[in-house]
Amino acid sequence: MLKFKHFVFGLVLSVVSLQQVVxxxxxxxxxxxxxxxxxxxxxxxxxxxxxxxxxxxxxxxxxxxxxxxxxxxxxxxxxxxxxxxxxxxxxxxxxxxxxxxxxxxxxxxxxxxxxxxxxxxxRSRIIVTAKDRVGPDEIKNIEDLADPKWKGRICSRPGSHVYNRALMASVIAHHGAEKAEEWAVGLVNNFARRPQGNDRAQVKAIYEGVCDVGIINNYYFGKLKFSEDENQRAWTKAMNLTFPNQGTNERGAHxxxxxxxxxxxxxxxxxxxxxxxxxxxxxxxxxxxxxxxxxxxxxxxxxxAELQSWGQFKEDELPIERIAELSRQAQMMIDRVGW
Amino acid sequence: MAFSPQVLEFRKASVFALAFLLLSPVFALIILSFGDSEGLWPHLVRSVLGRYVSTTLLLMIGVGCLSLVFGMTCAWVIAAYRFRFSNWLDFIILLPIACPAYLVAYAYTDFFEYAGPVQGALRQLMGWHSAREYYFPEIRSLGGAIFVLSSVLYPYIYLLARTAFRHIPANFYEVAALSNRSIFWNIALPLARPAIVAGLALVSMEVVSDFGTVEFFALETLTLGIFNVWIGMDSITGAAQIATVTFAFIIILLFAELYSRGSKRFNDTSRTQAIQHAKLLTGTKSFFCILICLIPISFGFLIPVGILLWNVIMTADLAALREVWTVLRNSVYVSVIGAVIIMLSAITIASSSKVNASKPMRVAGNLSAAGYAFPGTMLAIGVLSCLGAADQFLSWTNIYLSGTLFALFFAYLVRFQAVGYGAVSSGLTKIPLNLMSCSRTLGLNAQQTTLRVTIPLIQKSIIVGAVLAFVDIMKELPMTLLLRPFNFETLATYSYQFAHDELMDQASLPALIIILVGLVPVIFLNKLLRA
Missing domain, CATH: 3.40.190.10 (Periplasmic binding protein-like II)
Structure with missing residues (x-):
């Protein structure tokens, strides 16, 4: 029994930490x-x-x-x-x-x-489109995604992911809650499939022809373009990349x-x-x-140099804290519209 | 020595104390849920709560039914018949238990989606060119989740049901045969009910607390809702409230089953323990038996492991293997120690609370297993609160508990007590109570009875529990991720950093090793159960 106790004592010592300042x-x-x-x-x-x-x-x-x-x-x-x-x-x-x-x-x-x-x-939230099915200037602004013309053609990861929630918050900040919710309803109505997967999966879905338009963080495009997997490299070759809201009176990309x-x-x-x-x-x-x-x-x-080759872009200069303040409201909107 | 009141009181007190310790993270969460959620519920009720609840229920019912079909048919075929390869099948039916559900979900998504081999072959065969030309069921769906979860969870039912079927005395079957009743429906099933329900309870709790699979498939279950509320609305209070309500629902479900079982006894007191001998099958019948067993094995093990293996071979990287080696040692270390701790606690609580115990003691015993019904991350937050409080209390000692392996072991104990406790209690229902009473009459005290009578009699159940606990810890992700010390990776956390980013190639090697290491004790278990 003594041995057992020693064993237990040793075990306890080995799992708790005697904190020292190094x-x-x-x-x-x-x-x-x-x-x-x-x-x-x-x-x-x-x-x-x-x-x-x-x-x-x-x-x-x-x-x-x-x-x-x-x-x-x-x-x-x-x-x-x-x-x-x-x-x-x-x-x-x-x-x-x-x-x-x-x-x-x-x-x-x-x-x-x-x-x-x-x-x-x-990191910028950008729009990717299928080269062979969407013209390079067909989508200019994030607002365009709610246009009924895209019905059944947009893919997205779930709205409650932080990246989309932040995007939603930025739309609320610029258009107010009512207009923003109208936009979100329009966007959801255009989905080709239930929101799923991460940003990478949206590019893949466009490549596979499930949809024509996706919203992703810009670095996913780079990761795919230089992936070790040749399939993933092929996906980006079939895509156009758009920084949204770049017009002279526009606010810039989120x-x-x-x-x-x-x-x-x-x-x-x-x-x-x-x-x-x-x-x-x-x-x-x-x-x-x-x-x-x-x-x-x-x-x-x-x-x-690689990032520069994707083009210069104007960024939305909304104070970044505003996005965080609107997060709860954005999540509630996402819940309501079922993004 | 025998029956001294102090000894009895001490024993009682220690069971209550242990149960309280195990429940403390749950209490911490309940306390957290008393906070103000700032008008969250009206919003939830109006928008998403209905979806969360219905998806969760459908998933639970779906997985419950499908894993019952998988688990019980296999258990009956293996227990009641002998046929070519039946010994082999008996062993490999258990293997999916070593596969973490979310990794199987990742593997299947690669396999069944548009770019995967199945649809690729279909397109080649039929001459289709794009996704719009044909219909193919979506793997990231409720149906897909039911399929994936059932495929890896059915062994819980199989394991317990098979053992129960095998321990039914032959004379029961003879009676059934004589009175022209179905052996399966009238004898085996009713007698195996506690075992099957115990398995089903484990399965349902796994389903409700699953996060990895439902997140990957974007299914809006209550657990996903907890995270949307917590992270999205920055309301840990709201998250704790949903978790607590879900938890209460599961507890009600479990007690309903216990209550409906009522005072029925399932232990056998006859002196002759002649066990039913399996019937020998040949020809077509034996072929069908093999087929029945092979279906769930393929879904839960052969196909997903094949996919992972293929990924590993295609991207063979020896440097990765070296890195994985240290990680593997960590995983085995925490799993072994964790399993031992869980079994010590399960035996202590079950042996006191199951045998001739007062009602409060029985309730305390059953409740101590409640941690299993919480999503891992939420439970981890409960554990954090408790350890934080303990550290404040211990601040004069210079010993810290949070951020140490102690935190991990405590969390594993809280979460997987149910696994050990379930195995030990189902073992205890099999041994006649009067054996224990006898031992007490002959002068052994309660502790001696546990050590010298109970434990040897339920040795196998204990090992079953230990193996299940080992494998569960091996697979455990959310609590390990949040509670571990610095620079400490287990195979699950190591694999997750890649899988989280849908980098399946890098995630495959550690994923495969989780499964292979989990197999070792399962193989051992099987040898032992057959001996």
Whole structure:
């Protein structure tokens, strides 16, 4: 029995942590998949000697951070849309950051008013169309998607996905709730099939002839174009890509961001800020484009040559926080129209 | 030594304490649901709630029926007859249990969609050129989800039903034969009812809490609704409310079945345990038996594993294999320890609450398994709240529980207690109560009785429970994802980062390994049950 007790004691010790503060380590809660952020973190470690530890989850990290309270080991939070960043701030989980470098690298409409979070990259929601079935200028604006002429020809992922919810919020912001809901009803009436799959699946469906028009985030186009899978490369060859709302009086294409902030109870704030600064600097900003076909937020950095070859575009300059504020209203609208 | 009141009280208290511990994340969620959801419900009722409820019910009924058909027909064919390959089939029928439903869903979508081999072959055969020229059932649909979930969940029913069918004494069958009654409908089925219902309960709870498959197929079930409310409307309160209502519904369902079973007894007290001998079949009959068994095996195992294997072979990457190796060790480690913890807890609670126990104790025992009825992520949030509170309490010790493996083991215990508890209790219904009473009369106390009489008698059930728990932890995704320590990947989380992005090629190798590792204990289990 004594041995058994020792065994149990050993086991317990091996599974709970005796927390020690290790100065040169940085703990990151990430909503971005490990295989996408690792190249950035490796470069950071190489430059600074600071080791990084990552916890990835697509959902629930804000709840974890909140439950852990001041005992939380987290130093940095990284997310892939404005909605989540906003939730962290709303729950008062982020520390105010004082960094001239970040203020310089990240334009003011791309960061929180109180400097609790900073955008690190931009992605645009774009329209893809089948080359052989849709003329290059047939769709100009996101509003055109509600035109009955597209009945049975549009594919979309479910409306309640963050990317579509943010798009819905941007339409509400520009047209008001009533007009926005009319648009959403029109859009849903035009669907070729029940909303399903991710953005990648919409491109595939167009290629397969299930529909002619889809809404995707721009980086999916790049990932498919340079995929290891030759089928996926073939899909993009059959597509035209349209940045919506580009006319002279138009507002520009809807953009969303990936971003980050410093955890309120981080014991390592200086290094946490150093990581955010690193991610907003030239080398990382370019890496966002090279690895994941995202646009830089840093105005002094140009998009990669590949991104430039897709064309210049005007972005919707609605303050990005407005999208997050309208999220609940957008979700309710999505529920009502059955997107 | 025997019957000292203190010992009895201590035992009772420890069962209640353990049950309370297991229920604490559930309580945390219920407390969370008392918050203000800011007028959410009128909106939900007007717009989506009807869809959520009806889709969930249809899915539950559909999967329940189809997995009953798969599980029970196979169980009866294998238990009642002997035919060519029947020993082999008996073993491979169980294999789908090692396949995570959402990965099977991913694999099938690749397989059945327009660009997949099935439709490709059809087009070539018929000379069609586009999706508009013919009809093909959509795999991402309610029907598709029923098919996928039933194909991987039927073994829960099969396993329990087969064991029950096999343990029916031969003289019962003789009576049926003499009085010209159907052996299956009048004898086997009624006697196997507790086992079948236990299996069905596990299946329904898996269905209600499934997120991966319904998200991938974009089916608007209550679980998907929970996430829309939580993430979309930033209302964890609203999410907890939907989860709690769903949970209450399942609990009512389970108690209804327990109540309808009433005071019927299913244990056999006869001295001779002559078991029915399986009838030998040959020729066409044996061919049909093989066919019956092969259908669910193909759907739940052969085809999806074949697809994954094909993906792995086509994109052979040895570098990936090295990386997967460390991840594999993590997976096996948490699954083994987790399963042991679950079984210790299940035996402790079941042996006290099932045998000559007071009603509150029985209720506490049954409720301790309730974590299974919550979607994993919601339960993980309950676990987070509890651990956060515990850490506050322990802050003077410099020991932290959240973000450690302890958090994972605790979560697994809360969620999969039902699996261990179900196996142990169904084992206990098989042994005559008077054996335990006898042991107590002969001077062993309750603890000694458990160790020296009960456990040896239900050894097989314990191993069944442990294997199921092992495989469940191996497959578990949402709780592991949210509760794990830094830099800690299991096969499920590792595979998920790719599958989440519909990168099936990269996800296939870890997915295949989850299945293969899950097979090892299943094989062992089968050897043991047959011995």
């Amino acid at each position: 100065a040169e380590e940085l703990n990151i809660y990430s909503h971005r998949q490990p295989f996408l952020i690792q190249p950035f973190l490796d470069a950071f470690t190489q430059k600074t000697g600071i080791k990084t530890n990552v916890l990835y989850s697509s959902k629930g990290l804000a709840q974890r951070l909140r439950a852990e309270g001041k005992n939380s080991p987290a130093d940095v939070v990284l997310t892939v849309d404005i909605g989540r960043l906003y939730i962290y701030r709303d729950l008062n989980l982020l520390a105010e950051v004082k960094s001239d470098k970040l203020l310089e690298n990240v334009p003011s409409h791309m960061r929180a008013i109180d400097n609790t979070w900073f955008a690190l990259s931009k 953009v969303n961001i990936s971003g980050g902030g410093v955890a309120l109870h981080s014991k390592n704030k200086a290094n946490a800020v150093a990581l955010l600064e690193f991610l907003s600097d030239r080398a990382s900003q370019q890496l966002f484009g090279e690895i994941n076909f995202e646009y830089p937020v840093n105005p002094r950095v140009n998009p990669t």
